[in-house]
Amino acid sequence: MDIEDVENLAELARIELSGDEKKEILSDMKGILEYVKQIEKVKMPIRQLADEKNEYNNLINVWREDKIESREFSKELILGQFPDTQDGFLKVKKIL
């Protein structure tokens, strides 16, 4: 990992970083990756892939009925949290 990788990650994560911080994060990341890399050493049995699939099949999706249930929310309270509003709507910058 080098400083360009950090810059790339920061851009992917949409976080503005200062030059000093990039250096600091680079050095932290090296230490962290060094530690978590030990996971590579774990040998997985070959049956793993088939098993994994079974296990995911055992997981179930949690659905609810597609009907509206009334829940109390205060429009004012939610609007109050928006950084910017207009006519009772959230106002955002234009995207394109």
Place this chain on the structure above:
Amino acid sequence: MIDLKNLTIKKARLALDAGEFSAVDLAQTYLNEIKNKNKELNAYLEVYNDVLDQAKVADDRIAKGESSPLLGIPLAIKDNILIKGKFVSAASKILANYVASYDATVITKLKKQGAVFLGRTNMDEFAMGGSTENSAYGVTKNPHDLKRVAGGSSGGAIVAVAANLALGALGSDTGGSVREPAAFCGIVGMKPTYGRVSRYGLITMGSSLDCIGQIAKNTEDVQIIFDAISGHDVLDSTSITDTTYPKQIFNKELVIGIPYDLAIGEGVSPEVRENFTQAVEKLKKLGFKTKNISLKNLDMSLAIYYIIMPAEASTNLARFDGVRYGLHKDGKNLLEDYMFTKGAGFGKEVRRRILLGTYVLSHGYYDAYYGKAQMVRNELKKEFTKAFESVDFIITPTAPFVAWKIGEKSDPVSVWLADIFTVTANIVGVPAISLPSGFLEIEGKKLPLGIQFMASHGREDLLFEISKRFEEINEK
């Protein structure tokens, strides 16, 4: 004058019902104590201005002959659990002025019982840390030695209870954030089975790991809080029912499994090892059978955790973009708004974890890190299921060392090592509880030590049973 030091939720209930003191008296006594001590300890970020009103409502209900375990009981709430109309910031600048627009399910349940919320407590920003040093609002201090950390991330909630600034508290536990500070401050903290307590209204960190935890001075009180807030909730799709995990009985008598390789292994301080060994001896005297167990991938827990947690956190925290709520920093365009808002709003540890999570999920690294961690996690789950066929509990120390001095650990990995015993319960989803197990005297201060019990999925009842018996013998 109410003796807060020896007061428990159970005792307060009896006194409130008998009219020995009122809920208003009790709340006022806590408010006075908070006024005296909070400046120094920094446990509360905000004390609510309607505490006495809440207590008055509780008194009216008591006067009408109502009683429920938490009616009129003053509690502290971690700053990542939503109470409608109150500020909730996850100790982050990005949510500094955010007001919750709904109640978390746990809050709805506590309100129904008539609990009194004293205020919101300090934490590591977005629950990322083990010392509360990562709060944007200053560190919380350990009441046993003000130079030391309280642990974290639920440091404020733990200190509120440990320093008699609340009778009980709710925290959150993603990798030990309730249990580790409980051990550092000498009280009881529990992480329930994944899904047993609804997380609707908890500000998320790692969704496959997060649990709302119970904090009190003893097991009986922890159980009272757990009973009040647990149960299936349609608003949380990961919520489980009482029958999700059938209660299987494998042993005639209760057996404690001890993973000695890890429990007294490398990185564990000699004092912790000695205390742990003594705790095991005490349990043997109580008649529990013990068995040495060895789990193949147990030593991978921390590596699994520090891949999966940041991956999930980086995804969850993407929502804080300065558009719908929280801090907004204006740039030339929408992209700059995002970059500036996140850059200014998130603290160092949060940024570090978001970047780490982004990295382990990114193309080219996903299989080596995230994919592999998920596989090893599944293996570890199987190993635990297998282990719980021959033992009823797994015991370890709660943390490998006592609370460290504020500012002493600056390297992130050295702080993360504090979670070595606690993360496993989150990875496999089992319940775990930390209990005080003694003290270590350093520089004239008595620093608490803790032990941790884990049980199989859905077996909080077994944890309560063994904890109560351990408390009896440990107090002697």
